[in-house]
Amino acid sequence: MTIPRKVKLVEVGPRDGLQNEPGQVPTAVKVELIHRLQDAGLGVVEAAAFVSPRWVPQMADAAEVMAAIRRKPGVSYPVLVPNRKGLDAALAAGAREVVVFGAATESFSRKNTNCSIAECLARFQEVCREALDHGVKARGIISVALGCPYEGEVKPQAVVAVARALEDMGCYEVAIADTIGVATPGKTRAAFEAVARHIAVKRLAGHFHDTYGQALANIYAALECGIATFDSSVAGLGGCPYAKGATGNVATEDVLYMLSGLRVETGVDLDRLVAAGEYICGELKRPTHSKAARALAARARAA
Numbered sequence: 001m002t003i004p005r006k007v008k009l010v011e012v013g014p015r016d017g018l019q020n021e022p023g024q025v026p027t028a029v030k031v032e033l034i035h036r037l038q039d040a041g042l043g044v045v046e047a048a049a050f051v052s053p054r055w056v057p058q059m060a061d062a063a064e065v066m067a068a069i070r071r072k073p074g075v076s077y078p079v080l081v082p083n084r085k086g087l088d089a090a091l092a093a094g095a096r097e098v099v100v101f102g103a104a105t106e107s108f109s110r111k112n113t114n115c116s117i118a119e120c121l122a123r124f125q126e127v128c129r130e131a132l133d134h135g136v137k138a139r140g141i142i143s144v145a146l147g148c149p150y151e152g153e154v155k156p157q158a159v160v161a162v163a164r165a166l167e168d169m170g171c172y173e174v175a176i177a178d179t180i181g182v183a184t185p186g187k188t189r190a191a192f193e194a195v196a197r198h199i200a201v202k203r204l205a206g207h208f209h210d211t212y213g214q215a216l217a218n219i220y221a222a223l224e225c226g227i228a229t230f231d232s233s234v235a236g237l238g239g240c241p242y243a244k245g246a247t248g249n250v251a252t253e254d255v256l257y258m259l260s261g262l263r264v265e266t267g268v269d270l271d272r273l274v275a276a277g278e279y280i281c282g283e284l285k286r287p288t289h290s291k292a293a294r295a296l297a298a299r300a301r302a303a
């Protein structure tokens, strides 16, 4: 089985990571984190979410973050947008890429965005049309594609239906998300194979949370399906406020360590990435969730 020689890492720490923090992270810290991540070589850094501040207070400073970041040529800074209001704010803040986020189950769609899947897709249709009219790229994510905290098992066909809708409305890439980190490699493979019958693998991405410690194995299964884009979060920060009990995304450091061992090219520097993780963990006053970062730090101390 061959795997892609090159992988694009989509760093979601400043958004997925920090949206779940109990306290407000200062804007300057978010901006510094983004700068350190781009300086580590990440070409995509999800920077913020233009969502209701009543639903997710941690993202209330999205416009300030976008105004303060020093944009590096060649790097994109996607932002989450749930509706027209979010899109207008994102465009006003100079966003060049927006992310629409749907769900594979009705229950999660209601909990996360207060509307049905069909209503959500209708909103996204408008968001994508407007975004593309402004020359702004649109990316799609499908939450709870591999298991739902409210409905349990999710059939690949439910994921296929949403993925096709997102691609049809102009999303250049569709990420399949294991929001609560319950998937195992067989399930991951089945979902990607089902979606790949309708959408080219180069347009698909994996977004894995690591609740059950399966994320790296799931990424490997997705690599074997030809998937070459993965979302991950520095230091394994994160979770979704509407998926209780789910832990953070797979740590970018761990993904990078695995990919480096497989000789897969990413363009990301592991030492600088680890340093970015140490920075944010220092600010949040908590240890990293990345095993690779912990091991590298221990090795450095012992040297």
Ligand code: HMG
Pocket (backbone or CB within 6 Å): 016, 019, 049, 050, 051, 052, 053, 054, 055, 056, 080, 082, 083, 085, 086, 087, 089, 101, 112, 113, 114, 141, 142, 143, 144, 177, 178, 179, 180, 207, 209, 239, 240, 241, 242
């Ligand atoms: P709603 O309450 O039904 O919205 O929420 P509404 O249209 O009735 O508006 C209610 C209030 O919100 C109004 O303010 C609107 O102006 C305001 P009021 O008049 O009462 O003062 N509002 C907004 N404010 C700022 N930006 C906006 C916006 N829209 C409305 N865009 C809504 C519906 C979709 C807005 C809400 O449910 C929401 O913001 N949900 C976002 C939830 C969220 O961000 N979840 C986490 C991100 S998704 C995730 O983490 C999963 C992912 O990582 C993949 C994975 O792992 O699965 C992506």
Ligand code: MG
Pocket (backbone or CB within 6 Å): 016, 177, 179, 207, 209, 239, 240, 249
């Ligand atoms: Mg997520």
